[in-house]
Amino acid sequence: MHASFQPTQRSAAACDAADLRGRLVSEDESAFRSPFQRDRDRIIHSSAFRRLKHKTQVFVEHEGDFYRTRLTHSIEVAQVARTIAGALGLNTDLTEAVALAHDLGHTPFGHTGEDALDALMKPYGGFDHNAQALRIVTSLERHYAEFDGLNLTWETLEGLAKHNGPVTGALPYALAEYNARHDLELSTHASAEAQVAALSDDIAYNNHDLHDGLRAGLFTEDRIAELPIIGPAYAEVDLLYPGLDPYRRRHEALRRVFGAMVSDVIDTSRANLLAANCGDAQAVRNLGRPVIAFSTSLWAKLRQIRDFLFEHMYRAPxxxxxxxxxxxxxxxxxxxxxxxxxxxxxxxxxxxxxxxxxxxxxxxxxxxxxxxxxxxxxxxxxxxxxxxxxxxxx
Structure with a gap:
């Protein structure tokens, strides 16, 4: 008999809406939504979020209806992030808000469009999609009477700015511009929730790019079955379901790859949080190292998968x-x-x-x-x- 789901006790390292560091423009908070739920809802209802449905993930939009777009990718990241945050006792609403917003600043045509725009903008401070996401939610979305942007909480803005780690040295123009009037403490790590969103991005695209690459015929299942994590997943499916329909076989194998990545992050991060013994969210920021991580062994295997995808998908003719x-x-x-x-x-x-x-x-x-x-x-x-x-x- 399978064990039933048990709610996880709240971690001391979690961001607490009761300790909110506020919004740039003061507002009365909602009587029935937490501040981070409100952030999430504003992101979902933004114009920039809707436009993600017609923005490239890997394949340009006109190439097919079944490939991921920036919108479907963002939704998948948010689902993974909420699962991991819940398992670790972190704030799931904040995690989800950061995950949904993390790609709002992407140009058309994905990273290719970003590279082109960055080159054109070099004389003017360059272009960075993470900084542009911050610019969108703090300035370019203009729907509200009392402020430009979405007036998100400090915690969500911090997560957008530095979910990939501290931002030091020469700052992207849009990030420097906003940080000058609303200090996001860029030299420290982000909250554990934002760190979860960052790794969920890795998990989502490693998984769905395998799906999309197979569908596009850029590589075969026999070829990816030679890779770590993926090979054992296919072997397990073949043992359990011999002769399974090829499409179901693919789905069953790749969902196991997905599960292996999620489980590894949860187990590794739970141990990291326990060892760090952070008494509050600020202690996570000041720790000097991330607390949300893959294990060393799984990260080495993921690097092999990423190298394969780079050669056979992202740089395919x-x-x-x-x-x-x-x-x-x-x-x-x-x-x-x-x-x-x-x-x-x-x-x-x-x-x-x-x-x-x-x-x-x-x-x-x-x-x-x-x-x-x-x-x-x-x-x-x-x-x-x-x-x-x-x-x-x-």
Whole structure:
């Protein structure tokens, strides 16, 4: 008989909504939602979150209906993050908010679009999707009467800014701009909840990129069965369900890979939290090392999987062809908007007219391009240049 689920006792290291460090603009909190639930809900209802449904994860949106997009990826990350946080006794609502928002700053065409925009923005402080996510939730979302952005809690903003670790040295422009007026303590680690969101990102994309790569025919199941974690998962499925339908076999194997990653993070992090003996969330930030982690052995195996995906998926010839095409789109749209500001929507004109310097003006163009979906970027490029990248490629 299987053991039934037992709720986990709250960890002393968890962020507590009762100890909230506030919002930049003071608000009365909700009578029936916690501050972090409210953050999560504002993120879900934001325009930037909706646009993720038409933004590239690995495959550009027009390549197929079954591949992950930034939206489905973000939802999967949030599901994993909430599971891990719950098992560790952390604040699941804060974890979910950070996970859902972590990719809001992505450009069209995923990391390829980001690389192109970063190169174009080098003279003006560069472009970084994590910093852009912060810019979106603190400035670019403009729906509320009393403030720009979503006015999220300090804890959620901190998680967005440094879920991958302390941010030191030369800061991305958007991050430096906001941190100057609302100190996010960038030199320390983020909360345990934000650390969970970061590792959940790794778990989600390692798992779903295997799914998508197989569906795209970039590699075979026999080939990935040679990899650690994956090979034993397929062997277990074949032992339990001989002759299983190929699609069910794939799902059963990869869900075991998924489970192995999640279980490892929970077990390793539970031991780390116990050893660190952090009395509160601030102690986690000041610890000087992350408390949420994979075990050394599993991390070594994941590196082999990631190296395989890099070679056979992220740098596969069909993917590289698309990378070249979409880079052209970004490289040609940017100077067009910069030289012809009348091409931007009317509601952007007031800010363009009141821009204080060239950097601020160029930033507005970058904001506009970064906010585009894949399909809109293709449409705008075709409309403004007369060249149809998709049609000409066929």
């Amino acid at each position: 069909p993917v590289m062809v698309q990378r070249e095409r979409v880079t052209i789109v970004v490289n040609e749209l940017f100077p067009l908007y910069l030289s012809r500001r009348d091409l931007l929507p009317q509601r952007w004109h007031r800010e363009i007219d009141t821009a204080e310097d060239e950097t601020e003006l160029v930033r507005l163009v970058a904001d506009y391009i970064a906010g585009m979906t894949d399909r809109f970027a293709f449409q705008e490029h075709a409309r403004l240049t007369g060249a149809d990248i998709l049609r000409d490629a066929t």
